[in-house]
Amino acid sequence: MLKKVPKQARSEHMVACILAGATRVLDAVPLAEATTNHIAEVAGVSIGSLYQYFGSKEAIAHCLLHQHLEQTVGLLREIRIASRGCPVEERMRLSFLEVLRDHRSHPMLHLNLTAVTQREDFPPSQLKQVVGRMIDEIALGLAEEHPEADPDEIRVCATLRHQSSMLLAHAALDRRRFGQDSLVMDYFDTLSAAQLSLLDRRPVRRAPQSS
Amino acid sequence: MLKKVPKQARSEHMVACILAGATRVLDAVPLAEATTNHIAEVAGVSIGSLYQYFGSKEAIAHCLLHQHLEQTVGLLREIRIASRGCPVEERMRLSFLEVLRDHRSHPMLHLNLTAVTQREDFPPSQLKQVVGRMIDEIALGLAEEHPEADPDEIRVCATLRHQSSMLLAHAALDRRRFGQDSLVMDYFDTLSAAQLSLLDRRPVRRAPQSS
Amino acid sequence: MLKKVPKQARSEHMVACILAGATRVLDAVPLAEATTNHIAEVAGVSIGSLYQYFGSKEAIAHCLLHQHLEQTVGLLREIRIASRGCPVEERMRLSFLEVLRDHRSHPMLHLNLTAVTQREDFPPSQLKQVVGRMIDEIALGLAEEHPEADPDEIRVCATLRHQSSMLLAHAALDRRRFGQDSLVMDYFDTLSAAQLSLLDRRPVRRAPQSS
Amino acid sequence: MLKKVPKQARSEHMVACILAGATRVLDAVPLAEATTNHIAEVAGVSIGSLYQYFGSKEAIAHCLLHQHLEQTVGLLREIRIASRGCPVEERMRLSFLEVLRDHRSHPMLHLNLTAVTQREDFPPSQLKQVVGRMIDEIALGLAEEHPEADPDEIRVCATLRHQSSMLLAHAALDRRRFGQDSLVMDYFDTLSAAQLSLLDRRPVRRAPQSS
DNA sequence: TATGAATGAGTATTCATTCAT
DNA sequence: GATGAATGAATACTCATTCAT
Structure with missing residues (x-):
């Protein structure tokens, strides 16, 4: 990801500055419209230094995504x-509230980072690992609630939860549709219950309580 | 939307070619990275002709989105x-199967068109109308099933269904996670039942605090 | 100049329309910014027809210049x-008042036509002839006043008059400097007198009347 | 005027090269036909570098005009x-000889720069100031000769002198008409005397109607 | 190592001109 | 002849990336 691993304090500070700048920039414009020169400027770093640590514009986005996922995994663990x-x-x-809060504080950023993920040429290894750790973390939470469930099934369910949480959080950014958070949480609760019921092997389908 | 309305058969064919080319290109790369020259080339049309009918790159995306929404509205009506x-x-x-099939045939395209919608500078009127018609169509379906329900509530519910169908269809594109459609349909059924139950005013949620 | 000499009434009308359109357009924007499509549109003629009669954008400008010079020569003769x-x-x-009136009615047009003249690749023959006739006409006027003067000298003087009249008329278009025509005319009279005195072989130089 | 003020020696050289290139190009073709790529090529500089210092094609022309006017003002002062x-x-x-020499060395260039001035969208402040300084300089020269004259009248006269010098110098570029400089100088002397006499309030005109 | 000047391939868009109808 | 749809070379300008200082 990084062209060169920063060893000295100065280098680490440089990398931190660049990522902070990139965060601010990518929270305002889509990646394709963000220029490296602008990122460097906002970061208060020369363009040359930026390329000393990041091989390309995409590398910055990937690093940012990685950093962010790591952070979120940590938060989820703490909450669990x-x-x-x-x-x-x-x-x-x-x-979910944690995820939501995070998205609300950097609305555009998440849209951008997700877009990076969707690219055909999305580079695997490094980032896939972090996504994997995220799923693992969610699975751990589900396993605590359903100790009897099959581990494989739990992983599938965790994957679905991850997906849908992200999607819902993104959708919740659209204030035109979700004016109040109570609506989002209602929606989340319904989704969540449905998912848990899947895990119970007792599907909700066909008007369960109405019988 | 179109700079010039095609009158002759030749012009209509031209516009169709351009849109077909744009479909192929936008199904491969994000709008910001798609170039007009590339679209024209793939469409087998000169760049000049492209600009004869579309004032800008965005105009093409908007037209494509419009065309696609219209089509989907029509399909949904027929199915209903x-x-x-x-x-x-x-x-x-x-x-939903129709929506899913559509997404499956042009996976990236839908992601791109949705991204266009999210842009801050997204132009209103024309396209908003079609989205409105889509919601209306879904609402009609719900009303047929719940003739007694409040129309306003039906519209809210229709909006949610639209959103979640899109989200689910997008998520289903990720073959790494949803290998078999049966999983997606299971998920859909659960979601769908939950939503319908919301309309019934008998929420699916298990043990909400209100009890 | 013309690609094809119009023979029929319809053709002549066509050419007249194009030139009228070109006049309107070139009176508003510099030649380099005027587009043939725009000229055709303003002329109410298809772009194809325009190229039927004029081989290029420049051809139109040249024809316009020619037409205009012919007209002016005729006017000057009548006045003389x-x-x-x-x-x-x-x-x-x-x-001079005639020249001035003409410039005032189509301010930009004259600037444009003059600019065409200044081009390095200005085509000779045809247009040079008309400019020659213009000089001849002015020379005739001077000869009537100075029958005794050497014909060659008269031609040089006529050339100077032509040049300076054009320049002065152009300059007079700049209302910021020449708010009132009386100033322009004062200036013209002074110039004119000085030129005539040159012809008299009694140069005005060095404070003539002050002795 | 400049997008970025050159600080290092290298940058200054760059800007100098670009302006030199622009001078050569604009001395051959009208501004509207000069391309930035061509200017960069002739200047031996990359197109990117050109845009590092000049925001647009027009900016180059304005800078050139400014530079040239400054130079001329300086020369006139020295001569005075x-x-x-x-x-x-x-x-x-x-x-005037100085002005003439200058025009002779870059015939087309002056025509072009003057054309830039005539544009409707001609930007004010910066360039207008230099033109103002030019008039001031000429006025100083006149004031030395006519200490008793009214300052306002001197400025009007200076403006006229500036105009007519430019016009005459431009006209003198046409070697077809002014083969020898003696003719131009004769013409200038006559004009100059006439103008000075205007300042003396004793017009040269022969037999005006006011007598 | 840090800097930022220099580079030039690449982008959207225009417009003179051609040619099928 | 008249039309206007189609063409594509050309243009202004941007921005990721390199490299001399």
Whole structure:
């Protein structure tokens, strides 16, 4: 990802500055419209230095995405541990609220980073690993609630939760549709319950309570 | 939308070619990276001709989106009319399968068109109208099933269905995660039932705090 | 000049329309910014027809210039003949007023046509002839006043008059400098007198009357 | 005027090269037909570098015009100071010879720069100031000769002198008409005397109607 | 190592001109 | 002849990337 691993304090600070600049820039314009010169300028770093550490514009985006995923995984772990003992719905909701908060603070950024992921030429290895760790973390949470469930099934379910949380959080950014968060949370609760019921092998389909 | 309305057969063919080319190109790369020259080349049309009918790169994307939405609205209507008498779940599923098939045939394209929609400078009127018609069409389907429901509530529900169908269809594109459609349909059925139950005012959620 | 000499009434009308359109367009924008499509549109003629009669954009400008010079030569002749018997200054002034009026009615056009003349690749023969006739006409006027003067000298003087009249008329278009025509005419009279004195072989130089 | 002020020696050289190239190009073709790529090529500089310092094609022309006017103002000042004590005609002639020499060395260039001035969208401030300084300089010369004259009248006269010098110098470029400079100088002397006499309030005109 | 000047391939768009109808 | 759709070379300008200082 990084062209050169920063060893000295100065280098580390440089890389941090560049990423901070990139965060600000990519939170305002799509990656394709963001220029490296602009990122360097906002970062308060010379364009030459930027290329000392990042081989290309995409490398910056990838690094940012990586950094962000790592951060989120950490947060989710903390919440999982801290919320032990709470009712399921509450635990699910707490995690999602964290994701939501994160998206709300950098609306465009997440759209951009997701777009990077969708590219055909998306580079695998490094980033796939972090996504994997994210799924693992979610799976851990589900396993705590359903110790009896098949691990494979739990992973599939975790993957779905990850996907849908991201999608819902993105959608929630559109204030025109989701004016109030209560609507989003309602939606989330419904989704979440449905998903959990899938895990219970007792599908909700066909008007369950109406019988 | 179009700079000049094609009158002769030749012109119509030209516009069709350009849109076909744009479809192929935008199904491969994000709009920001697609070049007008490339679109023209793939369309087998000179760049000058492209600009004879479309004032800008964005105009092409907008036209494509418009065309596609119109098509989908039409399909949904046909399905709604043809499926009268079938059980609810079946009707819902038929519509969604259509959406899914469409996404599957042009995976990237839909991602791109959605991205266009998210742009801040997204132009209103023309396209917003078609999105409106789409919601209306979904609302009609719901109203047939719930004639007693409040029209406003139906529209909200229709909007949510539209959103979630899109989200699910997008997610389903990721073959790495949804290898078999049965999984997607399971997911859809669950979601769909949950949403319908919301309309019934009998939420699916298990043990909400309100009890 | 013309690709094809119009023979029929319809063709002549066509050419007239094109030239009228070109006049309107070139009176608004510099030749380099005027497009043939725009000229055709303003002329109410198809672009294909325009190229039927004029081989290129420049051909139109040249034709316009030619037409205009012919017209001016004719006007100057009429004035010369009609003003016989008037005092010299009056005669000179009458001619210049005609030139000035013409420039005032199509300010930009003259600037443009002059610019065409200045081009390095300005084509000779045809247009040079008309300019020659213009000089001849002016020379005739001077000869009537100075029958005793050497013909060659008269031609040089006529050339100077032509040049300076054009220049002065152009300059007079700049209302910021020449707010009132009286100033222009004052200037013209001074110039004119100085030129006539050159012809008298009694140069004005060095404060003539102050001695 | 300049997008970025050159600080290092290298940058200054770059800007100098670009302006030199632009001078050569604009001395051959009208601004509208000069391409930035061509200017860059002739200047031996990459197109990117050109745009590093000049925001647009027009910016180059304006800068060139500015530079040239500054230079001329400086020259005229030097001549005025150096020629103190010489007879009036001599002083006037010396200044004009300088202008003439300048035009002769870059015939088309001056035509082009003047054309730039005539554009409707001609930007004010910066360039207008230099033109103002030019008039001021000429006025200073006149004031030395006519200390008793009204300052306002001197400025009007200076403006006229500036105009007519330019016009005459432009006209003199046409070697077909002004084969020898003696003719131009004769013409200039006559004009100059006439103008000075205007300032003396004793018009040269022969037999005006006011007598 | 840090800098930022220099580079030039690449982009959207225009417009003179051709030619099938 | 008249039309206007089609063409594509050409243009102004941008920006990722390199490299001399």
